[in-house]
Amino acid sequence: MATGIVGEFLDLKAETDADVLAMQCGDFYEFFADDAELVADELDLTVSQKSSHGSSYPMAGVPLSELTPYVKALVERGYRVAVADQYETDAGDHAREITRVVTPGTLLETSDDDARYLAAVVREGDGGGRGTDDGRADSGCDHGPYGLALADVTTGRFLVTELDDASDLRAELYRFDPAEVLPGPGLRNDDDLLAAVREDLSGSVSVFDAEAFAPGRARHAVSEQFGDEAADSVGIDSEPAIRAAGAVLAYVEETGAGVLASITRLTAYGDGDHVDVDATTQRNLELTETMRGDADGTLFETVDHTVTAAGGRRLREWLTRPRRDRDALERRLDAVEALASAALARDRVREVLGDAADLERLAARTTSGSAGARELLSVRDTLALVPALADAVAETTLADSPVAAVLDGVDRERTSALREELADALAEDPPQTKTQGGLLRKGYDDELDELIERHEAVTEWLDTLAEREKREHGLSHVTVDRNKTDGYYIQVGKSVADRVPEGYREIKTLKNSKRFVTDELEEREREVLRLEEARGELEYELFEALRERVAADAELLQDVGRAIAEIDALASLATHAAGNDWTRPTLTDERRLDVEAGRHPVVERTTDFVPNDLELDAERGFLIVTGPNMSGKSTYMRQAALIQLLAQAGSFVPARAAEVGLVDGIYTRVGALDELAQGRSTFMVEMQELSNILHSATADSLVILDEVGRGTATYDGISIAWAATEYLHNEVRARTLFATHYHELTTLADHLPRVENVHVAVDERDGEVTFLRTVRDGPTNRSYGVHVADLAGVPDPVVSRAAEVLDRLRAEKAIEARGGSRDGADSAGHGSRDGNADGEGGDTKQVVFDLSSGSFAAADERSRPAGAGATGRSSADGSTADGSADGGTATAGVDPETAAVIEELSSVDVAETTPVELLSRVQEWQERLDR
The missing domain is CATH 3.40.50.300 (P-loop containing nucleotide triphosphate hydrolases)
Known part of the structure; x- marks a missing residue:
């Protein structure tokens, strides 16, 4: 049994149901055993071996700072990845604990502009967390209603609804295409639902703690997140919907995404305001995906001229969830019309929007604690666009349109205050890492400024040391530098190395030079390290406080982000309308x-x-x-x-x-x-x-x-x-x-x-x-199927023969059924069916098509109804080809069972028969006719 590092890894892996574990070991995250081989195959990592008490285990690793892209790649391929971080114990030892499980529905670091939803589905009466041991519902209920909750952890969006049946549920899942679905306890063995999810969606299905779906626990989670009266105030009184919402919140919390603070609004939808566009219709109309699964050639791709990621998400939502509220639609059309008719103003608005970052996603990253200084700079710069955007609207004909009203929902005063605070705090070109200093401006904090001044004084002494040594001791080829092995050192060319002062101590000899240290240099080095550590700790502490300040305004960022998204989507529709001669309906x-x-x-x-x-x-x-x-x-x-x-x-x-x-x-x-x-x-x-x-x-x-x-x-x-x-x-x-x-x-x-x-x-x-x-x-006079076959490249003999057969059918004449090819061979070149190659056409038989039986019959064997034409063909109104009425000769010469079916068909009242019953009757008649 493995002990040491490998043993600790395997013990931690046993604590989680994740597919892969990344465990921090110093400056690296390591994968061991089967996990190492998996990530090596998926991510092209090099595998080495780690020995542990006589056994050898595969090992692969990535640097601490490079874990995120590897985790992202694994999760986007459907894996759940647990992350175990290292910490120091009271005894001074190192230990590790799982701090987060990254799943397809809780991945924050996505490069995809599309929304990324986590969904939970609950069916009414499935036991509410008290299902049977095999996951089936106690009630045995096979139908809705269903509760559906959707959270986009990258933006903080949270939607809840109740759906009447499985068809509606499938339509919504297809529309939102969640990255991960959590089925309630009673749905985990629902093969139809799971098959539909896997058939329609690109995401995965995850089993979550059944207790999270329990009504009491779920309602408590919703109240804790949004307030005691939130569900009632937005009209959510459905127990399945509440249970689904509670399960999503519990899952986000348990996986450690850290974004619950960005989920600030509980939104109920499906309240009758939207048009029902089921999954089949979305697919058939190719709204966001063609029949082949491509994005090109869809309605969304056609009208998408958005310049922001959030604007693209908003436009996609409008197309997949059209509305029924006429007043709301008229306002949207007013805005599109104003933007379409004001080309210069529209271009200026889109130019301003082009510099906007995705504030909805940045809000989630600040609340999760994963936003760095550069992301806060993006927040600052995007907030600075609000007045520019307002000016672009106010100074044009757009000022009197609903476009201006979109910006009215933004708290300009709070936006300006937050922007100024970020501007005063952040350095213009901060480093990527958060702990090496250089994140904040001078003047932001007095204590930090003092440390920076002392650090700068020491670094100035070090920067000028080489020139002083040259001047004071007459040395040439003198440099002062620093590396991880030697620390700070004075490097002198070998030609003058024997003339260094007495206080120089040699630490290394190189090919053309020697390295020395002095007592004073070592003291200055210790001071620099102390100041750098103190500055890094204080600056990171101040930065975390600043990030928490921004996170506290996550709802403000979301408001600004939504306004930007809406104006961008409106401008996109206007751009397409103006450029393609579209009209206002x-x-x-x-x-x-x-x-x-x-x-x-x-x-x-x-x-x-x-x-x-x-x-x-x-x-x-x-x-x-x-x-x-x-x-x-x-x-x-x-x-x-x-x-x-x-x-x-x-x-x-x-x-x-x-x-x-x-x-x-x-x-x-x-x-x-x-x-x-x-x-x-x-x-x-x-x-x-x-x-x-x-x-x-x-x-x-x-x-x-x-x-x-x-x-x-x-x-x-x-x-x-x-x-x-x-x-x-x-x-x-x-x-x-x-x-x-x-x-x-x-x-x-x-x-x-x-x-x-x-x-x-x-x-x-x-x-x-x-x-x-x-x-x-009016109706068409005839079909042109043979002509289409010709256009499609069907061989000429087939087209010609089809035209000949069609002409004889129209003339109600007998048709020769040819059993072999013209040269006496069959189509495979092996002779006629009876083994004969007797010249013209092989086996040939005169047949006619009898519409009353739906089949061909030999011309000399077929019995015809009295008074009927060559085929006895019936028209749509029930009369025969010679004009006789149905019931006179329609069943003459027909066997009694077939006649009975015809009589039953004639007596059916279609208007009073349900479609399902009618289909059942048709199937029964067909079976009787087959017999």
Whole structure:
């Protein structure tokens, strides 16, 4: 068993659940055993060996002053790192204790400008810290409500809310993308939740003491941090929310981040003021991340012209959490309009902002005790920008805009006082370290000034010693210097070394010179060391007091930081609006979205964009969008959603004019990738997304459906799309755009009063097809899938054959099903299927497609309903191709079981059937037909 340093390391490691321990040993932090090999692999450190009582252990280390970047690198890769610092015992020995555990959610020293959240999630009824031994809830409750608390320890921001169900929870986690999630006791074995976290987020999941989630303990933690009445005053009365908040506070305290003092405000959100934009919609609209996971090509990247890190965070928040408060949005639009129309003033404001440091994060660093003199200088310099920013606003047309009001929330007097105090205290070019002196100005403290004067007097004596020795003793080549080995010394060239005075004592011989000391020099050296130590201790003590003074004003720094962030975000939106011909939307409480010459905000940057109009209102509330693939249907619908979202973010929009009725939610379904790792196929994901929309959307929502039912058999798909359309129209009544290739759905416009058809126009001349990208009223006349296949580079024989099959299907003629290639070989060159290469086409059989059965049948074997055409094809309204009514010949020649299914389908009242029940019935019918 290891003893000594290695034994102490292993004992400390056993005390923590951290993945890695960094233990201070003098001027280094050391890693031993498995930890040494881990950090060596991750950080490319050199591994040596440390012997301990006959055993050898891997060892790696980093200098004391260089630990932070190594810890940061490890934590950003998902590791939890414990730090053990060294201290001196009463007996004069050295001991070590763990002073901090750095986790992904409590990392302060991040270089990423984005917010870095720690989240805790609690489900109501999960036991409140009294769960079963395996972490499952006592109650067995599988649903919400959920409490969610989020803390950004780098800025002190603290948010708390209650969410109704797992879908809402997933949307919020996706929006904030926390670096670390603490599941409550009843959620630790919730595979669905944990899978969703790992699927949607880049962060890690950590298990924390169940008792921290207990209601009484959590409420006490919240009261201690924010005051007894804080939760009630901001409207937080949800026990799950309080429990989540208490757990976050306990975790921040236990890990030793030291930032609780910067967490000054308890903010409740989710109070009905924000638009519901679920995780699927955020992903589909590519707000902050493209479908491929890139930042380039997103809405945020498009409109982000911020010049500060805090401004970028604020803009991202506005885009992912649009608002419903019309008055607040009008104020934001007023500010954007003022900045957009005052180019010179806007440029001056952005120029001033460009010099601003991230005060929200600096506030957290001061409260944690990790801020150095240079960071306090950044605080000073940024506070000095407040009057300059106020002048840039006051002297222009911005003075009468909401931009000026943003600065009104800053206490100018306190800001000025703190800035002056820092200016009086800090040296202009302080060193990186805090203990070697040089941090503070002369005149800041009398005792320090006296030490500095005495130190300067001694150093002056030392600086002039060489010249005095040359002058008094006639020596040449004399220098006075200092190093760690020899201390101060007098160095004399060998050619005159034999002429040094009697009091010189030789301490070292070099190639061309000798080094000497004298009694007086040694005395001066001892005095310098005493003064340097005293100055360092006093100056560091004074600096710590100054830092604590700044930390006491953490809330002031946060106020200034928030003001800077808001003005920066507003200026960013104005810059983009002015440079890209965007217009101010007219907000209304009416249920409408009326856009003239609208454009897609991202696509318009990279292509010669064709603008389109859009009209959705009470009478025209559901648009069925048809047209070929690649013609622009998806872009048209996404731009509608993005214009709605931008307007409710307080931004101008890409259009000639826009009247936007406020919505409570934006929901999209625009295709899905197979999620086989989670056991969910494309069609299952599609149905889950459709289910979420049908359950969540209201009459005040905007719904975007880009294909429904394409992942299953044709009849199933049409049935689901038809039923979903009726349900959205009759029950939900949301403003809806629905793109589909099921042309049967276009007949719904003749029967449902709010449904209208629009299509993307195509110009077809002399066999050439041109996609016009223009949206016009009415349904498209046909699809152009074969043409798109040709554009995509599908081999000519396939395109030609597809066109031939399509023509025969349209003409309701039989089709030859070719079993082999033209030269008598099959597609692999091995002959026809029966082993024959008998010339023209191999196996060939006449077949027709029967829409009533959804399959091909041999032309000579297929029984046709009396009076039907070649295929007996039914139209969307239930009539057959020859015009006979459903029920006359629709089931003639059909087996009894199939006829029974048709009869049941005909009798279903779609308007009175829930989507879930309808999907269940469709699945049952399909199984019966398969049998």
